[in-house]
Structure formats: C-alpha cells, structure tokens
Amino acid sequence: MSIMPLSSPHLLESMLINFHCRQCRLVFDAEVGEITMPAEVHRPPFEHPIRCPHGGSRVMDQVWLTEVGQTQLTVALLPP
Numbered sequence: 001m002s003i004m005p006l007s008s009p010h011l012l013e014s015m016l017i018n019f020h021c022r023q024c025r026l027v028f029d030a031e032v033g034e035i036t037m038p039a040e041v042h043r044p045p046f047e048h049p050i051r052c053p054h055g056g057s058r059v060m061d062q063v064w065l066t067e068v069g070q071t072q073l074t075v076a077l078l079p080p
C-alpha cells in the first residue's frame with residue numbers, strides 16, 4: 001500500500017482518503033472526488049460514494065476514517 005503525496009491537494013480533481021471498513025476489517029484508499037465544505041456530521045462531504053474494494057459502496061456509518069484518512073481530510077480542507 002502506498003500513500004499518495006499531497007503536495008497541492010486543492011488542485012487535485014479527486015482525493016484519495018484512507019478508510020477502515022467496519023464490515024470487512026479492510027483498510028483501503030477510496031477515491032472520493034471533491035470534498036465539500038462544511039463537512040456535516042452525518043453526511044459524507046464527498047462527491048463520490050466511498051467504495052470498499054471488497055464490499056462495494058459504503059456510507060460513513062460503515063467505515064472509520066483512519067488516522068491517515070483524518071490527516072488527508074484535514075489537509076484537503078485547509079484554506080488555501
């Protein structure tokens with residue numbers, strides 16, 4: 001598993017965010033598209049659904065953000 005460099009996240013068309021699927025116990029990078037602000041608690045702020053490579057589409061309740069994912073999200077949402 002490799003970690004994408006996040007040199008200029010605001011220019012990326014699609015972000016990779018690291019998740020942990022609660023059902024498959026799988027950690028994976030999901031392509032979530034554009035991340036919108038503000039992030040609502042019960043709604044994923046992502047353009048694309050989260051797609052677990054093993055189990056398919058997942059909603060936020062079915063995955064955890066890993067520490068890596070939280071960092072990626074924080075960086076993506078930083079003001080330019």
Ligand SMILES: [Zn+2]
Nearest residue numbers: 021024052055
């Ligand atoms: Zn899964």
